[in-house]
Amino acid sequence: MESHTHPHIHRDDQASKLGMWLFIFTEILLFGGLFIVYSIYRYMHQTAFHLAGEELNDTIGTINTVILLVSSMTIAMSITAMQKGNLKLVMQLIYVTVFFGLIFLVNKYFEWQVKFEHGLYPSSKFVQNLGAGDTLFFSLYFMMTGLHALHIIVGLTVLIWVAVYIKKGRVHQTKYAFLENGALYWHLVDLIWIFLFPLFYLIH
């Protein structure tokens, strides 16, 4: 842990984490902008958004929320395990997190498939006939949850990458900034969903 044991290797974990936070801020503002767009259109098309929101499946939304919250906890625990030097537990916790992430995506797939079967997809004839409010609602719904799902895929890739590095011994008890940053990204995905879920699924 002491820097004088490796005098020639420059490493700055704090700067690395600071960089990750700066990136997270850009992500917060990206989704934040979309939340504002959603709120304004909701304000302008209240009835349409109200009715369109009832089309969404609350149950599947709630299940996915629980999955993401639990996965957020498991990846947070992996850092405690890493600090205690329990590498086996770290790996198990990463695998569990990745597993939950995959389940989230599978749920999302089935959710969207049902929507597509009912003719609910961006710019479909069916949605366009419902009017401007519904068109906006479903475009925003697919765009925002789609962008979020993309973040899940990226998050999973990063976590698998971290797992490979741990296996190779490049991330370990005294050098785990990569694990911390990967975990931060995964929490960001959770954070965004915390707002997406009530906005789209619950508020009618």
Place this chain on the structure above:
Amino acid sequence: MSEEKQHITPYATYIWILAALLILTFATVAITNVNLGPLSVTTAMLIASIKATLVLLYFMHLKFDQKIYRFMTTVVLLVFFMVIIFTFFDYLFR
């Protein structure tokens, strides 16, 4: 700046935070099902903000990390809220 002494969060803390997050989630589902009209939007967003704060402070370690991360996050969130307020002033009073 040299290495800070690290804070190890106990596993139990995470379990408690998860329990709180789950309770708040089910509370939102229950409250929005009752349909309080415009109040339900406010309540849902308020609960979501509490959940987000818990995730930021405990899961993302802002509570235990160096103060700079907490400070920067606060500034970014304040800027974001200002943008929301200005945007809505524009739409509500035009």
